[in-house]
Amino acid sequence: MTKTVVLGVIGSDAHVVGITILEQALGAAGFDVINLGVQTSQEEFAEAARVHEAEAVLVSSLYGHAEQDCQGFHELLAEEGLDVVTYIGGNLAVGQDTFDGIRSTFEDLGFDRVFDSETDPEEAIAALHRDLQLTTTEAEQATVNS
Numbered sequence: 001m002t003k004t005v006v007l008g009v010i011g012s013d014a015h016v017v018g019i020t021i022l023e024q025a026l027g028a029a030g031f032d033v034i035n036l037g038v039q040t041s042q043e044e045f046a047e048a049a050r051v052h053e054a055e056a057v058l059v060s061s062l063y064g065h066a067e068q069d070c071q072g073f074h075e076l077l078a079e080e081g082l083d084v085v086t087y088i089g090g091n092l093a094v095g096q097d098t099f100d101g102i103r104s105t106f107e108d109l110g111f112d113r114v115f116d117s118e119t120d121p122e123e124a125i126a127a128l129h130r131d132l133q134l135t136t137t138e139a140e141q142a143t144v145n146s
């Protein structure tokens, strides 16, 4: 069964290259990808997840304001009754914090997984297979059907 993922760049961030690569990689791996593009609000992510009955929401942020942009996001998803897997990735902070520190900040905000800017799209795809409990056969089937 094809799994739907919503993808976008949150807040006022206009960096588009990363999500374009992710969109293509996820599509090639058989996911149904709803790419909301850049400068996407929390409400637009939530609305798209509801309308498309998405299993996962993938948030990208490059410009260093992700923490502010993601405040209250998981509370909004919960208010909307959306039980989705959430990932965030990109260049998530400005300054000298270690990635362990950055990861724990975003886990505390409610994200299931946090990825840095060195992430290969295949890592996110492998994580989605695990978190959405796609078996190898289903993943292969999704690719055949795409």
Ligand code: B12
Pocket (backbone or CB within 6 Å): 012, 013, 014, 015, 016, 017, 018, 019, 021, 022, 058, 059, 060, 061, 062, 063, 064, 065, 087, 088, 089, 090, 091, 092, 093, 094, 095, 115, 116, 117, 118, 119, 120, 121, 124
């Ligand atoms: C190109 C670029 C721009 C272009 C963007 C053009 C466009 N429309 O995309 C322009 C010139 C417009 C720009 C503007 C700005 N930029 Co800029 N930009 C870059 C640059 C050089 C490359 C980004 C890029 O395309 N990388 C290539 C793609 C393939 O990689 P990626 O985006 O990292 O995505 C990959 C991974 O991060 C990961 N990933 C990303 N998101 C997600 C999400 C999930 C869920 C997962 C799993 C993985 C994942 O997978 C992707 C594919 O492999 C980076 C520096 C750099 N080398 O990264 C700075 C950089 C991101 N920019 C930066 C800044 C500060 C800005 C500005 C604020 C500058 C300013 N003062 O105006 C503005 C912000 C404007 C805005 N509103 O967004 C900083 C951010 C600092 C920080 N976070 O600490 C950087 C890091 C430069 C720097 N070293 O200071 N920028």
